[in-house]
Amino acid sequence: MPTPEQYDFVALGGGEAAKLLAWDLSSNHGKKCAVIEHGPISGACPTVACMPTKTLLHSAQLAHLARQVQASTPGAASGDFKADMAKVFARKQEVVDGMADLFLGLFAETKSELIRGHGELVGPKTISCNGRLLTAETVLINTGSKAFVDTSIPGLADAKPLTHVELLNITTLPSHLIILGGGYVGMEFAQAYARFGARVTVIERNSQVLNKEDSDVVTELTTILTREGVEFLTSTTVTNITGTSGSEITLTLSNSSSSSSSAGGPSTLRGSHLLVSAGRTPNTSGIGLTEAAGITLTATGHVAVDAQLRTSVPGVFAAGDCAGSPYFTHMGWDDYRVILGVLTGAPRERGTEGRQVPSVLFTSRELAHVGLREGEAREKGVKYRLVKAPMGAFLRTRALGETEGFAKALVEAEGERILGFTALGPGVGELLPVVQLVMKLGLSYKELVDLTIVHPTMSEGLVDLFRSVPPMSK
Ligand SMILES: Cc1cc2nc3c(=O)[nH]c(=O)nc-3n(C[C@H](O)[C@H](O)[C@H](O)COP(=O)(O)OP(=O)(O)OC[C@H]3O[C@@H](n4cnc5c(N)ncnc54)[C@H](O)[C@@H]3O)c2cc1C
Numbered sequence: 001m002p003t004p005e006q007y008d009f010v011a012l013g014g015g016e017a018a019k020l021l022a023w024d025l026s027s028n029h030g031k032k033c034a035v036i037e038h039g040p041i042s043g044a045c046p047t048v049a050c051m052p053t054k055t056l057l058h059s060a061q062l063a064h065l066a067r068q069v070q071a072s073t074p075g076a077a078s079g080d081f082k083a084d085m086a087k088v089f090a091r092k093q094e095v096v097d098g099m100a101d102l103f104l105g106l107f108a109e110t111k112s113e114l115i116r117g118h119g120e121l122v123g124p125k126t127i128s129c130n131g132r133l134l135t136a137e138t139v140l141i142n143t144g145s146k147a148f149v150d151t152s153i154p155g156l157a158d159a160k161p162l163t164h165v166e167l168l169n170i171t172t173l174p175s176h177l178i179i180l181g182g183g184y185v186g187m188e189f190a191q192a193y194a195r196f197g198a199r200v201t202v203i204e205r206n207s208q209v210l211n212k213e214d215s216d217v218v219t220e221l222t223t224i225l226t227r228e229g230v231e232f233l234t235s236t237t238v239t240n241i242t243g244t245s246g247s248e249i250t251l252t253l254s255n256s257s258s259s260s261s262s263a264g265g266p267s268t269l270r271g272s273h274l275l276v277s278a279g280r281t282p283n284t285s286g287i288g289l290t291e292a293a294g295i296t297l298t299a300t301g302h303v304a305v306d307a308q309l310r311t312s313v314p315g316v317f318a319a320g321d322c323a324g325s326p327y328f329t330h331m332g333w334d335d336y337r338v339i340l341g342v343l344t345g346a347p348r349e350r351g352t353e354g355r356q357v358p359s360v361l362f363t364s365r366e367l368a369h370v371g372l373r374e375g376e377a378r379e380k381g382v383k384y385r386l387v388k389a390p391m392g393a394f395l396r397t398r399a400l401g402e403t404e405g406f407a408k409a410l411v412e413a414e415g416e417r418i419l420g421f422t423a424l425g426p427g428v429g430e431l432l433p434v435v436q437l438v439m440k441l442g443l444s445y446k447e448l449v450d451l452t453i454v455h456p457t458m459s460e461g462l463v464d465l466f467r468s469v470p471p472m473s474k
């Protein structure tokens with residue numbers, strides 16, 4: 001049995017909060033820190049999630065624009081346009097490798113240790129890795145999540161479906177990509193691969209994809225994607241699968257929609273590749289969490305945490321997907337700040353309760369959201385004033401030739417605070433921070449109306465949108 005090595009901070013899993021805490025605690029607080037990571041770089045976001053998918057979507061956007069130029073400007077381009085998937089893959093890899101260099105540099109610069117290997121808890125605050133034992137005053141569990149593959153679907157496991165990890169590594173174009181699950185992962189890959197020239201079918205068990213979003217938003221977005229060739233089969237479940245992803249695969253489908261001509265009856269769908277994007281499972285089993293460390297898990301398999309991300313064991317925190325924080329990198333980033341606040345009082349001590357959860361689906365058009373959705377407000381009986389404007393009212397979109405989509409906001413019925421904001425349009429993710437700031441400070445929407453914003457930028461559309469908030473009913 002090796003002698004335990006004593007650290008101030010050790011993270012099991014190199015997710016977002018893990019590396020930020022290690023870098024910050026070592027360089028600004030003189031702590032001895034280590035991060036244990038069994039993947040290629042520290043964290044999913046730079047390797048197999050946010051950064052490579054956004055790189056892929058950008059390449060797909062270029063392919064789309066090249067095709068548009070060919071179609072609309074005879075003579076501006078010639079020949080049959082085809083995406084070169086080997087080059088698309090190479091560019092994605094270049095970005096991933098660049099992120100690795102950046103992170104390795106930060107570990108070196110901050111003198112925090114990145115331990116490459118699989119870690120497991122062997123005691124409440126002791127981790128075993130590569131034949132070493134590490135103990136620390138503060139331990140962080142930041143192991144992330146993995147794609148959920150529902151093995152109760154007959155034939156799914158044998159079909160060797162792709163997850164986002166494998167799909168990001170194939171260098172040829174699938175002839176027909178079938179996507180199981182119309183959530184964030186499914187929608188972004190659907191548009192990217194359709195734009196590269198693949199036939200794409202999305203199967204979603206709910207009556208609409210992106211089930212949490214308002215139906216007007218989903219209708220507009222799916223109309224755009226359908227026009228680009230993506231086929232959506234909603235209210236549809238898979239009852240059997242034969243064949244193997246990568247060669248030929250046949251799915252037996254059942255449709256439960258009363259409006260569909262195939263309602264109730266089975267149908268089959270044949271494709272070349274199958275992507276599973278049907279939700280995620282936290283990486284919390286087989287690493288000694290409950291057995292060796294006595295850490296409590298929730299019914300969903302996440303590490304149980306309080307509002308300051310403390311687990312049931314004193315001195316052990318959990319952050320990110322594995323702790324049930326909303327599955328976004330920026331929420332992992334905020335988890336880092338919450339834990340840093342507890343450990344050092346800087347920037348200030350606070351919890352996760354009531355924090356904003358902004359999101360952007362990076363399809364083109366982007367779908368940006370923060371706060372309350374209209375459907376949610378109705379369900380909860382929250383009274384609101386609604387303002388909605390087409391993207392064409394954001395004059396910049398006219399110059400871009402991208403006027404589809406709209407923005408809408410919910411404002412208090414009997415007050416002036418903004419309750420929620422949603423936009424579907426080009427680059428609308430960049431509109432969120434200014435709206436977030438007004439919401440966070442509890443300011444009146446009229447503060448936005450009062451701004452002078454550069455013309456013609458997307459942001460100036462916010463002034464017009466909020467100018468049109470209907471008056472309070474007397
Ligand atoms: C395809 C895709 C695209 C996405 N795009 C976006 C986006 O654009 N924007 C956004 O905000 N979010 C996006 N997300 C979500 C985002 O990637 C996750 O919410 C985020 O990465 C979670 O961070 P985390 O800190 O919880 O852990 P992770 O980043 O998942 O890191 C956990 C790390 O722990 C390691 N690990 C696990 N177990 C062990 C062990 N026992 N020993 C050693 N190491 C271990 C893993 O290898 C991993 O590197 C995307 C997700 C996917 C799947």
Ligand SMILES: NC(=O)c1ccc[n+]([C@@H]2O[C@H](COP(=O)([O-])OP(=O)(O)OC[C@H]3O[C@@H](n4cnc5c(N)ncnc54)[C@H](O)[C@@H]3O)[C@@H](O)[C@H]2O)c1
Pocket residue numbers: 150180181182183184185186188203204205206209210211236237238277278279280326327328359360361362
């Ligand atoms: N741009 C971003 O920020 C971004 C991008 C990708 C992923 N993410 C994060 O990762 C999370 C996980 O993404 P995801 O798309 O895997 O999950 P998800 O939970 O967003 O969507 C999964 C979808 O699959 C459907 N589904 C599940 N089982 C099914 C079945 N058997 N048949 C048909 N449909 C089925 C669900 O109804 C749901 O619509 C997201 O919720 C998001 O938080 C963020």
